[in-house]
Amino acid sequence: MERKRMVVKIGSSSLANREGGIAIDRLERFSKAIAHLHDQGHELILITSGAVAAGFQHVGYATRPVTTEKKQAAAAVGQGLLMEAYQHAFMKEGMKVGQLLLTRESFQEEHQYNNAYATLQELLKRRILPIINENDSIAVEELTFGDNDWLASLVAGLIKADALALLTDVNGVYDRHPHHPNAHKKDSIDVITADMLVQADSHRSTLGSGGMRSKLEAARNAQTFGIQTFIGKGDAPRGLQAIMDGNGDGTYVYAKPNHLWPKEKQWVGIYSPVEGELVIDEGAKDALLYGGKSLLSVGVRAVKGTFSKGSVVAVFDERHGPVGKGRATIAADDMRTRLDEQPAITFIHRDHWVSTSKGSVCSDGM
């Protein structure tokens, strides 16, 4: 049997009681479903929401809070309760768990990104289930993921998962709100259209925060990573098995046939902060986009900004069209003085370059 790596995200709506607190029976059902796949040798990573929903009653709020400080206080209490419940549930299944709390910065800051990756790999190697949530209590509001759907798609990309399952309180994506009498479920989706996003925007459950829109956006992100997403309930004891086998009761969002970049290129292409700009001529653009070559000084028309060796710079053509991003081999000032050097020197090596002008975040064979 082929061993698969699956990222499973469970939303607050599936884990929490309407009036707050954890629905232990449901959490245990999900734990059993995960343990079933784990026992067969598959690799599972759990992204869990529910800290705010689990904690708000304990803090003394009557309903799920809306202000940042109240949500953060509820999450500070709820995250511990949530992990305690998971520890207990997975111990009964003979599984060990480890907790990672991530923020957007965990992806943007290269050391954190590498460390998160290394921790995940080590936990998987030791057959310990990584349980991930956003670090709600310290995340700056403007920087938060807000819901965990997007975070789940990023983690799926980082660890090159074979599949992503977004488990929620509804058994798939409908062509209108599922409460509507004429709503029809979609068994599969090839292309996520703007109309689908608009329709899905308007309603969400009382406990969740992203609604169906954020799931579709995350699925679209996973699609570009070459990863298939399932959206549905998946809470039966063999629910995840069915999802992995392609028989889940929900909606499959098919992957594009892309091959995901290796970890370092993903960081450069997607998450890295841009610290400067290079403007290049048409010959250099062709060499980068279609020749699989490195960027040489001879093709560079202008060096903008102040950056050091190893910084990531954005590269534009002479009409200001974006071409890609790459790691500078030398600092900006050195580049400016060495623009005309003969023989030409490498400003960005092909191993540290990603083309973004093709609209792809993945290798297309080059």
Ligand SMILES: Nc1ncnc2c1ncn2[C@@H]1O[C@H](COP(=O)(O)OP(=O)(O)O)[C@@H](O)[C@H]1O
């Ligand atoms: N087109 C749609 N198909 C299915 N569900 C939809 C659709 N549009 C909106 N929804 C709502 O999305 C909700 C799930 O999102 P959300 O409340 O954020 O859950 P979670 O906590 O699992 O992330 C469903 O309960 C449903 O009310």
Ligand SMILES: N[C@@H](CCC(=O)OP(=O)(O)O)C(=O)O
């Ligand atoms: N990190 C937050 C997630 C917030 C949330 O509701 O997300 P979701 O249920 O995935 O829409 C928590 O644990 O409460």
